[in-house]
Amino acid sequence: MSGYDALLVDLDGTVYRGPDAIDGAVESLEVARRGATVSYVTNNASRGPDEVAEHLRELGLTLESGDVVTSAQAGAAVVAEHCEPGAPVLVVGAEALAEEIRLVGLTPVRSEEDAPVAVVQGHSPDTGWRILAEAALALNRGAHWVACNVDPTLPNERGFLPGNGAMVAVLRTACRREPEVAGKPAAPLLRQAIERAGARRPLVIGDRLDTDIAGGHAVEADSLLVLTGVSTAADVLGAPPEQRPTYLGPDLQVLGGELDAFRVLDGDTGGWTASREDGVVVLASGADDDAAGALRALCRVAWDAPAGGAEVRAADDRAEKMISTLGLATG
Structure with missing residues (x-):
């Protein structure tokens, strides 16, 4: 560290x-x-930094609100680069995103009739057809489009849910345009x-x-x-x-x-080794059950190919079990 x-x-x-x-x-x-x-x-642009920080403190972490940086903040900063002070910006997302638009000196709106010069889009579990329709109207009129992120999924305790990228895809299809992306x-x-x-x-x-x-x-x-x-x-x-x-x-x-x-390329693999045989990556068992170590060993061989990836095979029974643990299909 x-x-x-x-x-x-x-x-x-x-x-x-x-x-x-x-x-x-x-x-x-x-x-x-x-x-x-x-x-x-x-x-995730659905919560402001204060709310995120409070949640993290409840989990036991020590931090201030300034230690949290959200894609809503980044999205608002990117939008501000394209707009005059006070300009109307149509917000597709949570109130936290609208607040970030206010903080950069712009005016958040929710209707195309307010003549927005830009559309900013972030995740909200309440996003529905009506606000997407307003955004489509604004985009088709030429408004600048900023997406806080384009993650297709959002992990939670029940599994993977539609992320902001899934909603961005709706407008991409409807308007045949690509957004400027602020988040990772x-x-x-x-x-x-x-x-x-x-x-x-x-x-x-x-x-x-x-x-x-x-x-x-x-x-x-x-x-x-x-x-x-x-x-x-x-x-x-x-x-x-x-x-x-x-x-x-x-x-x-x-x-x-x-x-x-x-380290993937030169760290510890727990004794796991891999080699390439006739285009197949072969995993041989190591000294312990370190799945991440086995995966690092596989990567060192698989990444030799420009695009990465390869068919995987086990050299022994323990390696067969490890490949199953990693969720990899064997060749």
């Missing part, structure tokens, strides 16, 4: 699922904050967090390859993927170069140990 001065930590699927903390997350982050600034960087994997949200933390060498931490890890690459920062949320072992093996993490661990408890041991 001594090589990093700030941790930029995702929330949904990384620190908690739904209202509940993931095992070991709180304790690990409390230890980590003794040696580095910990910022909580979320693509685009750089604005993480840059805002880096600037606020005054970080020179941040570590981006999250559970999604296509947002958290790709976002780390976008700001040229190292990254840690934890296997507690969206991305699976199969996703990791098939990750393109721009989505490959520096470190890979089962959960945030890796922050309490020697982080270098969890």
Whole structure:
């Protein structure tokens, strides 16, 4: 950890699922904050930083509201770059997003009849057809479009729910346009967090390859993927170069140990080894049941291919069991 001065930590699927903390997350982050600034960087625009911070404090974390950076804040900042002060902006999302629009000196509206010059879209569980229709009218009239994020799913304690990206897809289909994206994997949200933390060498931490890890690459920062949320072992093996993490661990408890041991390309694999035979990646059993270590061993071979990924086969019975544990299909 001594090589990093700030941790930029995702929330949904990384620190908690739904209202509940993931095992070991709180304790690990409390230890980590003794040696580095910990910022909580979320693509979810449905809650303001005060509300998010209060939830995290209820879970047992020590932080101030300023330690939370949301995609609503990043989205509002991006919108402000395209608008004159006081300009009307149509908000598709929660009141927290409307408040961020106010804070950057713009006027949030909910109807196309208010002649919005921009549309900003963030997650809200209450988004329905009527507000999407107002947004479509504004976009078809030429309003600038900013999406706080384009995550297709949102993990919670019951499983995966439609995320903001699913709602963005509705307007993309209806209007045949693409939004400017503020949240991960685009750089604005993480840059805002880096600037606020005054970080020179941040570590981006999250559970999604296509947002958290790709976002780390976008700001040229190292990254840690934890296997507690969206991305699976199969996703990791098939990750393109721009989505490959520096470190890979089962959960945030890796922050309490020697982080270098969890480097994908040259960390500890618990004795697990992999080789390529006739285009197939063959896993051979190690000294323990470290699934993340086995996955790191597989990645070292699978990532030799430009696009990553490969058919996987077991060299022995323990490796066969491990491949099943990782949820990988065998060849």
